[in-house]
Amino acid sequence: MKKIILTCGVAAMAMGSLCSCSGSGAGSAPKNFPDSIAYYTGQDMGVFCNTTIASMPEDMKAKFDKNEFLAGMKAVLESDTTKQGYMDGLQMGMNVMRNISMLNQAGIPTNTEMMFAQIKDMIMRDSISSADADSIRKIAGNINNRVNEILMKAQQERQMAEMKAQEELGQKNAAAGKEYIDNVKASDKDVKTTESGLTYKVQKQGTGVMPTDKDRVKVIYTGKLIDGTEFDSSKGESREFSVNGVVPGFKEGLKMMNKGSKYTLYIPGNLAYGLQAPPAIGPNSTLVFDVEVVEVIPAK
Numbered sequence: 001m002k003k004i005i006l007t008c009g010v011a012a013m014a015m016g017s018l019c020s021c022s023g024s025g026a027g028s029a030p031k032n033f034p035d036s037i038a039y040y041t042g043q044d045m046g047v048f049c050n051t052t053i054a055s056m057p058e059d060m061k062a063k064f065d066k067n068e069f070l071a072g073m074k075a076v077l078e079s080d081t082t083k084q085g086y087m088d089g090l091q092m093g094m095n096v097m098r099n100i101s102m103l104n105q106a107g108i109p110t111n112t113e114m115m116f117a118q119i120k121d122m123i124m125r126d127s128i129s130s131a132d133a134d135s136i137r138k139i140a141g142n143i144n145n146r147v148n149e150i151l152m153k154a155q156q157e158r159q160m161a162e163m164k165a166q167e168e169l170g171q172k173n174a175a176a177g178k179e180y181i182d183n184v185k186a187s188d189k190d191v192k193t194t195e196s197g198l199t200y201k202v203q204k205q206g207t208g209v210m211p212t213d214k215d216r217v218k219v220i221y222t223g224k225l226i227d228g229t230e231f232d233s234s235k236g237e238s239r240e241f242s243v244n245g246v247v248p249g250f251k252e253g254l255k256m257m258n259k260g261s262k263y264t265l266y267i268p269g270n271l272a273y274g275l276q277a278p279p280a281i282g283p284n285s286t287l288v289f290d291v292e293v294v295e296v297i298p299a300k
Contacts, residue, residue, distance in 0.1 A: 106154035170283035177286025180226040199266035206260025214299035238294040265289040
């Protein structure tokens with residue numbers, strides 16, 4: 001709900017621009033304010049959901065059905081909002097189901113029919129004594145503490161398994177990167193390696209001062225994985241950034257490049273993103289950058 005409110009606030013502030021946009025989603029962009037709220041809030045939430053799904057661990061993503069998700073959302077959006085009790089029950093039921101899902105993932109099956117029967121029994125009573133309520137809360141609290149212990153243990157085990165898988169993939173990627181760089185060095189005598197492990201080839205050496213950690217640079221670059229997959233690029237245009245604001249291998253390479261220099265940098269995983277690399281790159285992956293320094297901007 002907070003997400004929707006915030007988005008609607010943005011829509012209200014940007015009404016003029018919203019109504020003049022052509023839009024890129026399903027259907028044409030609306031020309032009135034109420035429809036603009038619906039249209040652009042829907043787009044914004046859709047982008048949020050899309051990026052959230054894309055960032056899921058692969059095992060969760062494989063089980064996630066977008067059509068089922070949309071069917072559930074549509075069922076809620078088409079509900080009769082004038083029935084406040086129904087809407088509140090729907091909200092509570094969704095919260096309960098999230099907890100049940102966590103229990104199931106931790107290996108604790110939940111009897112939903114029994115749970116609902118007890119909920120109904122308690123709600124339909126004319127009254128519940130304070131003593132009975134306190135007793136139930138105490139028992140439920142003790143059970144909840146035990147459940148939290150189980151869930152925490154399950155989460156720790158899951159995190160350990162993910163870390164182990166990440167480390168194993170990192171070792172595999174590091175070995176593949178080393179083999180790739182060794183082959184590049186064997187086939188080209190102009191390829192050099194620094195003491196840190198950065199491998200590079202000077203395509204062209206420029207002129208002027210070398211950048212330092214405190215300087216900024218304007219750079220044209222393309223970054224690829226060793227299989228040729230492009231993961232980043234300035235798309236032929238220069239981008240400005242701090243020398244100290246990039247991965248260690250890239251920074252080391254930049255500090256050898258003055259204005260007009262063109263290098264190819266072969267950055268091993270330990271000088272790139274390491275085990276914490278984005279999913280699109282992979283842990284300990286070796287990166288290959290074609291870099292041209294357009295300008296060195298000395299620190300003031």
